Amino acid sequence: MSTLFSKGLRPGLYAITDNTLTPPNQLVSAVESAILGGAVLVQYRDKISTDIERLRQAADLQSLCQSAGVPLIINDDPELAKRVGAAGVHLGQSDRSLTEARQLLGNQAIIGLTCHDSIELARQADRTGADYLAFGRFFHSGTKPEAPPANKQVLAQARQFQRPITAIGGINADNGAELICSGADLLAVVGGLFGHQDIEFQARRLSQLFSDHHPLFHSHS
Numbered sequence: 001m002s003t004l005f006s007k008g009l010r011p012g013l014y015a016i017t018d019n020t021l022t023p024p025n026q027l028v029s030a031v032e033s034a035i036l037g038g039a040v041l042v043q044y045r046d047k048i049s050t051d052i053e054r055l056r057q058a059a060d061l062q063s064l065c066q067s068a069g070v071p072l073i074i075n076d077d078p079e080l081a082k083r084v085g086a087a088g089v090h091l092g093q094s095d096r097s098l099t100e101a102r103q104l105l106g107n108q109a110i111i112g113l114t115c116h117d118s119i120e121l122a123r124q125a126d127r128t129g130a131d132y133l134a135f136g137r138f139f140h141s142g143t144k145p146e147a148p149p150a151n152k153q154v155l156a157q158a159r160q161f162q163r164p165i166t167a168i169g170g171i172n173a174d175n176g177a178e179l180i181c182s183g184a185d186l187l188a189v190v191g192g193l194f195g196h197q198d199i200e201f202q203a204r205r206l207s208q209l210f211s212d213h214h215p216l217f218h219s220h221s
């Protein structure tokens with residue numbers, strides 16, 4: 001695997017949970033299906049549950065992800081990540097700073113940063129030691145329609161930073177290939193995965209895009 005990838009990160013499907021699409025009592029089995037279908041990274045994203053519910057759900061997902069060997073990322077909340085022993089945290093521009101999260105979680109934690117459509121934000125994220133750079137949204141998103149739009153050219157420009165690149169926003173198995181061909185290493189997907197009845201099948205279709213299009217799967221080195 002290229003030196004671009006460390007801390008258990010690898011190119012592939014990044015499955016992000018959503019409480020409106022997956023009721024709490026189906027969360028673990030839904031994520032299990034995504035992992036069986038090939039998800040290489042999971043994010044627990046929950047904006048509505050109580051602290052107690054979030055703690056229980058994050059702990060359940062951490063047990064599952066640990067057994068499966070798939071890193072679990074917690075959205076927004078470094079304290080919760082620390083509490084459940086998750087692999088890391090995803091932070092947006094209005095969330096806690098990477099420096100604070102790094103102090104809390106340590107050098108081995110995976111910390112991903114939202115860069116929207118901005119190479120300047122990506123440069124800052126690179127300088128502060130982000131473990132991956134996230135750009136989006138690339139298509140209409142039912143999950144977050146208000147997210148600012150992004151152009152796929154930003155993915156190619158971001159290769160200069162030598163960090164794993166994540167694409168997000170309205171991605172599904174029919175439109176994800178062009179983002180991988182433009183430079184994405186991870187496709188972060190909510191509705192295009194958990195919005196379907198057959199989560200494992202969609203995860204397989206999304207994962208297949210990497211075998212078909214990601215340069216690392218065609219490398220002979």
Ligand SMILES: Cc1ncc(COP(=O)(O)OP(=O)(O)O)c(N)n1
Nearest residue numbers: 075090091092093114134166168188
């Ligand atoms: C992989 C990934 N990319 C972007 C986001 C969005 O983060 P943020 O801008 O903080 O928005 P919220 O998700 O908190 O609404 C993400 N969560 N994951």
Ligand SMILES: Cc1nc(C(=O)O)sc1CCOP(=O)(O)O
Nearest residue numbers: 136137141143147169170190191
């Ligand atoms: C959480 C989030 N952040 C985005 C961004 O552009 O920063 S788009 C988005 C929602 C992703 O869900 P779906 O795959 O259903 O569109």
Ligand SMILES: [Mg+2]
Nearest residue numbers: 076091092095
């Ligand atoms: Mg956030």
